[in-house]
Amino acid sequence: MTGGGQRLHVPVLTHDVVRLLNPRPGNLFVDGTVGLGGHAEAILEAEPEVRVVGIDRDEAALERARRRLDRFGDRAVLVHGTYGNLDRLLDQHDVGPIDGLLFDLGVSSLQLDDNARGFSFRADGPLDMRMDRSCGVTAAEWLTLVSPEELERVLREYGEERYARGIARAVVRERIARPIETTAQLRDVVHRAVPRAYFTQRIDPATRTFQAIRIALNEELAQLSLGLRRGFARLSKGGTLAVISFHSLEDRMVKSYFRNLAAACICPPDLPVCACGKRVEAEILTPKPIVPTEDEVAANPRARSAKLRACRKAIEFGR
Ligand SMILES: C[S@@+](CC[C@H](N)C(=O)[O-])C[C@H]1O[C@@H](n2cnc3c(N)ncnc32)[C@H](O)[C@@H]1O
Incomplete structure (x- = not known):
């Protein structure tokens, strides 16, 4: 919606x-x-x-x-x-x-259902994820600034993501090629970074990454x-x-x-x-x-x- x-x-x-x-x-x-x-x-x-x-x-x-x-x-x-x-x-x-x-x-x-807020990867939209849009940086901006080590820690700690290192590296490769600005782009980066077997899980492989970034960004x-x-x-x-x-x-x-x-x-x-x-x-x-x-x-x-x-x-x- x-x-x-x-x-x-x-x-x-x-x-x-x-x-x-x-x-x-x-x-x-x-x-x-x-x-x-x-x-x-x-x-x-x-x-x-x-x-x-x-x-x-x-x-x-x-x-x-x-x-x-x-x-x-x-x-x-x-x-x-x-x-x-x-x-x-x-x-x-x-x-x-x-x-x-x-x-x-x-x-x-x-928040989840509004594609313009960038919380969900189910539809494409700008990668914002701020609960308060009157302050702070967007997830897109945060992804250009965050170090690979910090991103890996965030994915591991806040997303309990077992492929944290691979996803963090894939994000860094992508952002060198082009800025990561949309939810679909981030979802695709994650999808390409994880093994095929990960797709058989109950949840989409991008779920933990989106959750982790949201938690970090909104502290x-x-x-x-x-x-x-x-x-x-x-x-x-x-x-x-x-x-x-x-x-x-x-x-x-x-x-x-x-x-x-x-x-x-x-x-x-x-x-x-x-x-x-x-x-x-x-x-x-x-x-x-x-x-x-x-x-x-x-x-x-x-x-x-x-x-x-x-x-x-x-x-x-x-x-
Ligand atoms: C699960 S919803 C609450 C729904 C609410 N109980 C209802 O019945 O409609 C969580 C809400 O908390 C807000 N929120 C999350 N963290 C917050 C914080 N640190 N300070 C203030 N509001 C926050 C979000 O913006 C969101 O609107």
């Missing part, structure tokens, strides 16, 4: 998100990745006396969310920016402690690390932090952050007495991540790899 993309992004695990955030009259929530406003809408519908501040770095998504949430009047406030900057953005809008925070990571259908893991820390710090006593992730790197980061919050002690195991002074900062609400049912995946294939984790801030740590 081109242009504005008429299909609506279907929010994933919405029922569980609302159940875990548990909206009560007077609550204030932040949706750090408001996207097209699906989760925010569900939260606002669940309880008539809650407010939601929605943040997104994508102006086009915010415009859609604005239209969708318009009927809630001043109960919904939309803010352009990155959730890694959440504390500054909330300060600017005079928002104090919050009762719950949601991050629904990754890209939206709006998604650095954003998540900042968002978790700054978001948790903003929660009031008993407030809930919920995160939906779509790949193992993100999920690992969320899981280990939650584990650390829930730990009573982080001393080395051989220390006879506790010296760290750590206290339990949060209770984990999802000992195992919540994943979509088969029915949800059948209705919304994007939900396939979703994992939802949530924790609740301990009373003694609240603001």
